[in-house]
Amino acid sequence: MTRSVQPLFKPFANDKWSLANRIVMAPMTRGFSPGGVPGPDVAAYYRRRAENGVGLIVTEGTVINHPAAAADRNVPHFYGEAALEGWANVVKEVHAAGGKIIPQIWHVGTARQRETFPDSDAAPIGPSGIAAPDRQVSEPLTEAEVVDLVGAYADAAAAAKRIGFDGVEIHGAHGYLIDQFFWDVTNKREDRYGGDLVQRTRFAVEVIEAVRKAVGPDFPIVFRFSQWKPTDYTAKLAKTPEELERFLAPLAAAGVDIFHCSTRRFWEPEFEGSELNLAGWTKRLTGKPTITVGSVGLDNEFTNVFAGQGAGTDNINGLIDRLEREEFDLVAVGRALLNDPAWAAKVLEGRLGELEPFSPQALRSLS
């Protein structure tokens, strides 16, 4: 028996935002934007989730204006007239359905494969040009290049505000550019962007400050981070709550409103000796609202997106317990919502028996 799902559907409000409920669509790269331009099919895809009750949509990662920002040709851009017009249409459709939406702004750093772009000479870039342990793919960024990158994030955030988005999410997770600065394996710099864990937050701090300056005091800034990397699921930037506190403090001070704490299984304790997950600890240590994520509504964890997964309703009970205890504020749902646009409506109406198993087939189209 599943208990009342009501806590998921309590409105959320703080000084900058009011959301109809606690369900957030997690950012998921889809690769259906040829030439970087999201078309009407992308707008309709997001609109379907808004129509079915998702409280906040975070778009797929959309790349900032830098020649090496993307790892795939069909991911959407967040610059240039055509792409921004496409995004403005996405916003219009989602708002018409009563939803809220923010873009996730992204630079992949050294995760770009040169082979994917045979006609481009834009080399992958990163703090030290290191893609993974023992894999040097380019020269370290110069300080002037770092400053330009900070400006490109700020330009993207300004565009988000200009075309009507409800906020912006900065992608600081999953081993991409910002996270490459955080991680000592990929950041060996000896200037002000490198050093200990706190010093390695410098790039992110400058990005957040520049974004805040570009969007003003009232526009919500969400910051996504993760301990795990695609090359190392066991990696930890912070090994203790004290380290996590030191890591988060400069980011919070720079202007983050909400932390989006990316884990693969929301029920896993982040540190020994407490049941709190990463979002729980982050809320406790910063006092900021947090978003949790990781295998909500699925019976298996996020390891391989190409693997099928059952619709697990059991973990929804545990999720609701944590939400009621106010361990975190919002819940991001990835694959379950990619699979089924009506996932939130079914949960809200208690139609849990109608939830569908995740099928990798769903990745093939924008249903």
Ligand SMILES: Cc1cc2nc3c(=O)[nH]c(=O)nc-3n(C[C@H](O)[C@H](O)[C@H](O)COP(=O)(O)O)c2cc1C
């Ligand atoms: C197809 C796919 C694409 C993804 N793309 C992104 C992305 O662009 N940005 C991001 O931060 N996370 C991305 N993720 C991770 C999800 O946001 C989410 O954290 C992860 O899927 C775990 O949630 P879930 O178990 O509910 O699917 C992606 C996940 C999937 C399945």
